[in-house]
Amino acid sequence: MGDYHFVYKDVEGTSTQWDDIQRKLGNLPEKPPVFKPPAFTPADDEDSKPKDKSWIQNKTQEQLEDLEDDPDLDDDRFLEEYRKKRLAEMREATKVMRFGSxxxxxxxxxxxxxxxxxxxxxxxxxxxxxxxxxxxxxxxxxxxxxxxxxxxxxxxxxxxxxxxxxxxxxxxxxxxxxxxxxxxxxxxxxxxxxxxxxxxxxxxxxxxxxxxxxxxxxxxxxxxxxxxxxxxxxxxxxxxxxxxxxxxxxxxx
CATH class of the missing domain: 3.40.30.10 (Glutaredoxin)
Known part of the structure; x- marks a missing residue:
């Protein structure tokens, strides 16, 4: 019947009392720092960002028209800003084409x-x-x-x-x-x-x-x-x- 050898491994970064004594005497190198993964930061999702005034103002006329039929835009604040922008554009267009004949x-x-x-x-x-x-x-x-x-x-x-x-x-x-x-x-x-x-x-x-x-x-x-x-x-x-x-x-x- 063969011999079985078990190797017990403690949590990474821990050491025995004997190892600590040997490090104090200079017989062992300093213990490496415990690895810590960087904190998780989710990537920016443009679609999940709040639809603020600047987001509206950066849209072209064609993009605004496409947004009118977007079923995912249910943010009341966004819709209010959108309506304000379209009204302002309509008023400006009315000023330009006030008469014309x-x-x-x-x-x-x-x-x-x-x-x-x-x-x-x-x-x-x-x-x-x-x-x-x-x-x-x-x-x-x-x-x-x-x-x-x-x-x-x-x-x-x-x-x-x-x-x-x-x-x-x-x-x-x-x-x-x-x-x-x-x-x-x-x-x-x-x-x-x-x-x-x-x-x-x-x-x-x-x-x-x-x-x-x-x-x-x-x-x-x-x-x-x-x-x-x-x-x-x-x-x-x-x-x-x-x-x-x-x-x-x-x-x-």
């Missing part, structure tokens, strides 16, 4: 739409009659300006609906209103240059006041800044037209 009005609408317009809004009133060529020409320019400058309110009204017995020889006429007062009057096309271009109309409207508002500046632009913007648009339009003419010339060769 030449609005037809009647005589009954004039006070509400023009005289009682907000004090921070410039109103360009176009007096016209159908069948007058000059009126059609100027209306085309105003429609383009209304699209470019949605922060400015453009309205059109039949001349005799606005002013009884207003003579056709004075058409087309533009009245510029701000804060319930007439700021400028333009009778006929001669105010806008020989050809009556959109840029010519824009420059004439801004001769004394910053009438045109692109909806991006909050209505705080100076007249000089508005005019400079109009000039820049005119230069870009001329360059684009020149390039298109050259392309057409090459195509025909």
């Amino acid at each position: 030449v609005i037809p009005i009647s005589g009954m609408d004039f006070v509400r739409e023009v005289s009682q317009a907000s004090s921070d809004v410039w109103v360009v009133v176009f007096l016209y009659k159908d069948g007058i060529a000059e009126c059609g020409l100027l209306l085309g320019c105003l429609e383009e300006l209304a699209t470019r400058y949605p922060g400015t309110k453009f309205v059109k009204i039949i001349s005799t609906d606005c002013i009884p017995n207003y003579p056709d020889r004075n058409l087309p006429t533009i009245l510029v209103y701000n804060n319930s007062a007439v700021k400028a009057t333009y009778v006929g096309l001669h105010h806008f240059g020989r050809r009556c271009t959109t840029e010519g109309v824009a420059l004439a409207l801004c001769q004394s006041d910053p009438v045109l508002n692109d909806g991006q500046s909050g209505g705080n632009q100076s007249r000089e800044a508005v005019i400079e913007g109009v000039r820049q648009r005119f230069i870009e339009k001329v360059v684009t037209q020149h390039e298109e003419d050259n392309d057409d010339a090459y195509s025909s060769d």
Whole structure:
């Protein structure tokens, strides 16, 4: 029958009294420190983090739209911040696209739409009659300006609906209103240059006041800044037209 040898192993880091005496005498090396594993720290889980305001603000428009249909987002605080952000974006978009077209009005609408317009809004009133060529020409320019400058309110009204017995020889006429007062009057096309271009109309409207508002500046632009913007648009339009003419010339060769 074989001999069996048992080796008893104590808890790691413990030693016998004999070992301790030998270490004091220098016969054994110092006891190594007991191994201690580092404390467990769970990895960050982005999905489990609270949805705070900064998390909302870092989202793009497309990401926000995707979140609307996410069934896992049931945090009331998150939803409240989300709603606030979307409302703010909607209000800002409404400001930018406040008008954007030449609005037809009647005589009954004039006070509400023009005289009682907000004090921070410039109103360009176009007096016209159908069948007058000059009126059609100027209306085309105003429609383009209304699209470019949605922060400015453009309205059109039949001349005799606005002013009884207003003579056709004075058409087309533009009245510029701000804060319930007439700021400028333009009778006929001669105010806008020989050809009556959109840029010519824009420059004439801004001769004394910053009438045109692109909806991006909050209505705080100076007249000089508005005019400079109009000039820049005119230069870009001329360059684009020149390039298109050259392309057409090459195509025909």
